[in-house]
Amino acid sequence: MPxxxxxxxxxxxxxxxxxxxxLFDVSLSIRDGEFVGVIGHTGSGKSTLIAHLNALIRxxxxxxxxxxxxxGQKGQSLIEIRREVGLVFQYPEYQLFEETVEKDVGYGPRNxxxxxxxxxxxxxxxxxxxxxxxxxxxxxxxxxxxxQKRRVAIAGVLAMRPSxxxxxxxxxxLDPAGREELLKLIQDIHKGGVTVIMVTHxxxxxxxxCGRLIVLNRGEVAFDAPPAxxxxxxxxxxxxxxxxxxxxxxxxxxxxxGFHLPDNLFxxxxxxRAILKEVRGC
Amino acid sequence: MLKNITIGQFFPxxxxxxxxxxxxxxxxxxxxxxxxxxxxxxxxxxxxLLFVAMAARMSRISLKFLVRGLKPILYIVIITFVLNLxxxxxxxxxxxxxxxxxxxxxLRRAAxxxxxxxxxxxxxxxxxLTTSAISLxxxxxxxxxxxxxxxxxxxxxxxxxSIALRFIPTLMEEAxxxxxxxxxRGADFESGSxxxxxxxxxxxxxxxxxxxxxxxxxxxxxxxxxCYHGGxxxxxxxxxxxxxxDLAAALAVALLIAAIATLNALGVF
Ligand SMILES: Nc1ncnc2c1ncn2[C@@H]1O[C@H](COP(=O)(O)OP(=O)(O)O)[C@@H](O)[C@H]1O
Ligand SMILES: [Mg+2]
Numbered sequence: 001m002p003x004x005x006x007x008x009x010x011x012x013x014x015x016x017x018x019x020x021x022x023l024f025d026v027s028l029s030i031r032d033g034e035f036v037g038v039i040g041h042t043g044s045g046k047s048t049l050i051a052h053l054n055a056l057i058r059x060x061x062x063x064x065x066x067x068x069x070x071x072g073q074k075g076q077s078l079i080e081i082r083r084e085v086g087l088v089f090q091y092p093e094y095q096l097f098e099e100t101v102e103k104d105v106g107y108g109p110r111n112x113x114x115x116x117x118x119x120x121x122x123x124x125x126x127x128x129x130x131x132x133x134x135x136x137x138x139x140x141x142x143x144x145x146x147x148q149k150r151r152v153a154i155a156g157v158l159a160m161r162p163s164x165x166x167x168x169x170x171x172x173x174l175d176p177a178g179r180e181e182l183l184k185l186i187q188d189i190h191k192g193g194v195t196v197i198m199v200t201h202x203x204x205x206x207x208x209x210c211g212r213l214i215v216l217n218r219g220e221v222a223f224d225a226p227p228a229x230x231x232x233x234x235x236x237x238x239x240x241x242x243x244x245x246x247x248x249x250x251x252x253x254x255x256x257x258g259f260h261l262p263d264n265l266f267x268x269x270x271x272x273r274a275i276l277k278e279v280r281g282c
Numbered sequence: 283m284l285k286n287i288t289i290g291q292f293f294p295x296x297x298x299x300x301x302x303x304x305x306x307x308x309x310x311x312x313x314x315x316x317x318x319x320x321x322x323x324x325x326x327x328x329x330x331l332l333f334v335a336m337a338a339r340m341s342r343i344s345l346k347f348l349v350r351g352l353k354p355i356l357y358i359v360i361i362t363f364v365l366n367l368x369x370x371x372x373x374x375x376x377x378x379x380x381x382x383x384x385x386x387x388x389l390r391r392a393a394x395x396x397x398x399x400x401x402x403x404x405x406x407x408x409x410x411l412t413t414s415a416i417s418l419x420x421x422x423x424x425x426x427x428x429x430x431x432x433x434x435x436x437x438x439x440x441x442x443x444s445i446a447l448r449f450i451p452t453l454m455e456e457a458x459x460x461x462x463x464x465x466x467r468g469a470d471f472e473s474g475s476x477x478x479x480x481x482x483x484x485x486x487x488x489x490x491x492x493x494x495x496x497x498x499x500x501x502x503x504x505x506x507x508x509c510y511h512g513g514x515x516x517x518x519x520x521x522x523x524x525x526x527x528d529l530a531a532a533l534a535v536a537l538l539i540a541a542i543a544t545l546n547a548l549g550v551f
Contacts, residue, residue, distance in 0.1 A: 015346075017293060017294060051462065054466050056462045056465060056466060079468055079470075082465070082466055082467075082468055083468070086466070087463075087466040089459065089462070089463045089466070092463065094456075094459075094460065094463075094489055094492075094493060095460055095463040095464060095467075095485075095489055096489065097484065097485045097488035097489050107464075107467055107468075107469075107485065108467035108468050111467060111468030111469055111470070112468055142492070156467060157466070157467065160467065160468065
């Protein structure tokens, strides 16, 4: 489902001494099947932006249009929008509450008013999608390990079968193996035809996974372009409290020393291959 | 939703009023409340109002905040006014409809009670708006210290209060986050019967309790790691000290009370 955001501004607690402008005049659009990364310093408005995609915050002023439906319109059924756009919050394991994993994952589908049989099918499907074995589905979610809890929480959103999946820093606080596993899982979901929007603090992940990056700086869109182009602006990114991926740094240093490597290499394997190619002279 | 609730409605600032010693501010607020009760008529109220307005101006609190603080007691004020209006029957009748009669004495009494209520709330708001929760509990602890002689757990109560106050915003933020997360999963907290709505709170309350206990555990650990062992022999980084401004404020309040007493003695209402 295509998403369009037009001139979106958001201010928290207006008219008080705690007034904070979190977003200012943000306009962007997301097409079906994209894998979009959202990066920006802490407090740049990333979480505020994605809360709008799910109608958790009313766009005011500005407009958010999800597959042709204006989210801010009065009387608009929000559950339809929430069915289309699945939102996985930061540390989603803190939202688990049911007695069993199965019941918790089924919470979303039940809220959609689906019959029990359908809920059961979706729960099983979502759990297998995130790689949680069937034996665990009768366990209490509070007994699982951190990484498992996180995957169960993500399954809770997947069970609603959203056409767009939005994830807020999905790998924060996981160990390296857990990170890789989860990122792989997100890639698989994307390959399955779901549009993915992912907030991340890792420039490396952003570069190698996303087809396009939206860079937020103090609530405004600083860049909205493919990774190769965004990371060409290294100095500006550093000024915004961000960085460039290690591979980009390496390529830049090598090119300063006389190499002629392309600037769209974001995996060490790719850089290695390019270096070998140049050294051996094809 | 939750974001509109403010508890411990501190309005940060650096004015003279903000910098008063919290103990002095607590005691002076009590004195100000005494002044309100002492006033027997509108002349006294006018003095108190003038005093509060000047103090509010000095503390640079916008009038909007003081007025907003009155909202929760609006109905109480209206009920007080109406009850007094109809159930006082001294004086000349100025309005009559069936068995309901309004007398000028009743009107006066009703206005008196309503204004008194508003002044009481506004005066105490002056305290809560200009004093952070932390210094408020510091002040309370210091004032309660003499009660330790009769085994009153002054330090523990102050510590519990400051921890509670410190964590209210955190828990509210957390509740807001969990609420949003469940809404993203199609939860509906706002419609349906009372029973349905109560049931809809479960997905909010369970995670909130879990996280409150986790936080309590972490906090206990962090406090022990920093050698907390109760109030015995504990010193403070910020010592409370009365200054000249506290004396000045006390004199101002004393003057106000004296003026009201004089008005009473002269019979000016
Ligand atoms: N519920 C809230 N109430 C008040 N201010 C908020 C709230 N949520 C976020 N903010 C403020 O809005 C700004 C943007 O926050 P956020 O969208 O969470 O940024 P990010 O996710 O990029 O770190 C920050 O300055 C933050 O303090
Ligand atoms: Mg965030």
